[in-house]
Amino acid sequence: MTRQGLIQQIREKKSFLCVGLDTDMDKIPAHLLKLEDPIFEFNKAIIDATKDLCVAYKPNVAFYEALGPKGWESLKKTIDYIPSHCLTIADAKRGDIGNTSTYYAKTFFEYLNCDAVTVAPYMGEDSVTPFQEFKNKWVILLALTSNKGALDFQFTTDSNGEELYKKVLKKSSKWGSEENLMYVVGATRAEGIAEVRKIVPNHFFLVPGVGAQGGSLEDVAKYGWNNDCGLLVNASRSIIYASNGTDFAEKGREEAKKLQQEMELILKEKHF
Numbered sequence: 001m002t003r004q005g006l007i008q009q010i011r012e013k014k015s016f017l018c019v020g021l022d023t024d025m026d027k028i029p030a031h032l033l034k035l036e037d038p039i040f041e042f043n044k045a046i047i048d049a050t051k052d053l054c055v056a057y058k059p060n061v062a063f064y065e066a067l068g069p070k071g072w073e074s075l076k077k078t079i080d081y082i083p084s085h086c087l088t089i090a091d092a093k094r095g096d097i098g099n100t101s102t103y104y105a106k107t108f109f110e111y112l113n114c115d116a117v118t119v120a121p122y123m124g125e126d127s128v129t130p131f132q133e134f135k136n137k138w139v140i141l142l143a144l145t146s147n148k149g150a151l152d153f154q155f156t157t158d159s160n161g162e163e164l165y166k167k168v169l170k171k172s173s174k175w176g177s178e179e180n181l182m183y184v185v186g187a188t189r190a191e192g193i194a195e196v197r198k199i200v201p202n203h204f205f206l207v208p209g210v211g212a213q214g215g216s217l218e219d220v221a222k223y224g225w226n227n228d229c230g231l232l233v234n235a236s237r238s239i240i241y242a243s244n245g246t247d248f249a250e251k252g253r254e255e256a257k258k259l260q261q262e263m264e265l266i267l268k269e270k271h272f
């Protein structure tokens, strides 16, 4: 999906919601466990219940890889099931020496046919650019993460007092363009979002941390908004585990709807 296509979806659906498919065998409703592929059946029901409310889905690959070949099969079926009007993001946090990165890119962009993959910037330019050789595909680079450990490296400063995450942003923004590069910026770091926005005014941000991690959607919009919205706000557990009964998809829809309605108000306020 292109940037223009994504912006059009945000306008049409009045939403910049990304639903996270962190589907955990231990958390899905018991009645699904007797089916042949419980993970896929769960995801299918969540997708059916939310596809008009969100513009993206983000399966976190860890939950699928942990199940071996069966997990990969569930992941592939899930990605194939996501409608083409939604961006599919593989949250895989990959990156390696160039020729290995090329094979990661082939896995996510060719075999799985995802639109986007999350990549860790630690190994530098030649670990990231192989992902950017794929037309109409996106790299989503970790910039300022939502977890406590972000403090260990991302906020450390050099002799000029510049934080590492700012250096990563300045350098990496030259590796791609606003058409093929986004950044992960955690919702739990409201003021940080404003700093990131100053460095990359036009890029889209994938923002996890609303919902279960307690980040504020209002703050994300306040600090991260740009002229094209520029935000994809992810919520995983708060939507997909809203209930562990037979009404899980319905309750998940209710949670997604609450976020979409908040987003609709924000988009209206911004005259978008």
Ligand SMILES: O=c1ccn([C@@H]2O[C@H](COP(=O)(O)O)[C@@H](O)[C@H]2O)c(=O)[nH]1
Pocket (backbone or CB within 6 Å): 020, 022, 060, 091, 144, 145, 146, 147, 184, 185, 186, 208, 209, 210, 211, 212, 213, 234, 235, 236, 237, 238
């Ligand atoms: O900084 C980051 C980067 C990635 N994530 C991922 O996003 C979702 C968040 O799930 P919730 O249940 O909505 O908390 C999950 O897949 C994380 O691995 C993140 O949280 N923070």
